[in-house]
Amino acid sequence: MKAFVSVLSLLLVLMTAQSARAQVTPVPATTPGYTEGPISSITLQPDGSVVMTVIGVTVTVPVGTPVRSPSRSLTLRQLALRTRLPGRSQPGFIGGTALVNGVVDVAAGTFTATDMVVEPAENVLIGVVTQASPLCILNSEIVPGTDARIPFSMVNQFGFAITAPTIPLGTNAAAEGYYASGKFQTFLLELTGDFPLVNPNSQINIIRAQCRERGPSTQRGDEVTMRGFYHARNGGLPEIQIFRVDGLVETLLGNATPIPDATLPKFGVWNFRIDTPLTAAPVLGTAPVKLRVVMVAPDGSRASAAIEPDLTPN
Structure with missing residues (x-):
């Protein structure tokens, strides 16, 4: 009788296992992925795509993938350009940070970008203007960006582009950019006050x-x-x-x-x-x-x- 019960128990276990296997959801071919961290390589491919390494992950960036710097959209050629950004010693965006949404091929274990943001660093300075020439916020020198990959803009507290021939000391100010070569390399400068608008229309x-x-x-x-x-x-x-x-x-x-x-x-x-x-x-x-x-x-x-x-x- 014990042997019979044991056989029945074994059959029950086998039937349960088979039923469980039949109900297992198939593994999808792809799944969403994300990576954020330092960039160690960026290589433009002959077909115009890019292969880059972010925190040790190989990321394929197909032609047409939306890529942005902090202040504009980039072509893949601009992404891979090795010309140094102002104040930096490393080529292009190497050593900077990438934030990549993408798709993982489950079987191959590969990661393909669907959109991406790249930046040399993310630094913010908020305070008041302490010197007009050169411009300083809290005594840190502000250098407007001159590189087309991260163009500079200046806005008022409402987010509209302004000109500022002179900036009074004590003006509330905020800057976004990256600190390099002892200066704050800035792509966005916000000033509080009644400054002339670039576009005076509504x-x-x-x-x-x-x-x-x-x-x-x-x-x-x-x-x-x-x-x-x-x-x-x-x-x-x-x-x-x-x-x-x-x-x-x-x-x-x-x-x-x-x-x-x-x-x-x-x-x-x-x-x-x-x-x-x-x-x-x-x-x-x-x-x-x-x-x-x-x-x-x-x-x-x-x-x-x-x-x-x-x-x-x-």
Whole structure:
């Protein structure tokens, strides 16, 4: 009897194992991957693609892969260029940092980039101007970038490009860039104050846009949140409308709320939040993948900006 029970137990174990194997989900051919860290090599290939090494990982970068420095989009040739960036001793972006989204081939164990950001380093300086010439923030010398791979820009506290022939001591300032050769090599300088605009016309920007999928769309609308700044060239409170963009079709979502700045009333902040209308429509029932803001100032001048929002699943 014991032998019979043992055989039954063994058969049960085998049947259970076979059933479990039958229910195992097949291993996918690819899976998402991510790597972030120092770059030790970048090599341009004859076909125009790039192979690079990031924290010991070989990363293949196909032609057409979106690549950005902190302040612009890069071609793969610019990514691989070995000309030294200002103040640095290493070639190009070697020794800098890469943040790479990609796809892993599970069987081969290879990693292919789908988009990437590269930078020499990530340094930030916030304080006040302590010297005008050479420009210093908290006594650290600021050198505007001159390399086309990381172009320099200067903006006011609202994010609009400015010129600054003179910068008063004590001006609140913030700089982004990298510290090299004893100087702060800067690609973005933000100054607080009433500085001349590069573009004096009405302008609007988007500093944040988020969408949250909250379906089913017949019962709950999707959440859309946006924020930005505006400039109305002749002052007054502008009308600001938000549209979702689906291909060539734009659908009005609603009006944003503008709040003028107390000190510089031609400038201001705008905010927008809405739950999209309930619908059974297949396109409008999904969270927006592109948003456009359109401003009409009291003098009739117009400005617009568009963005692909950050999408958060339900």
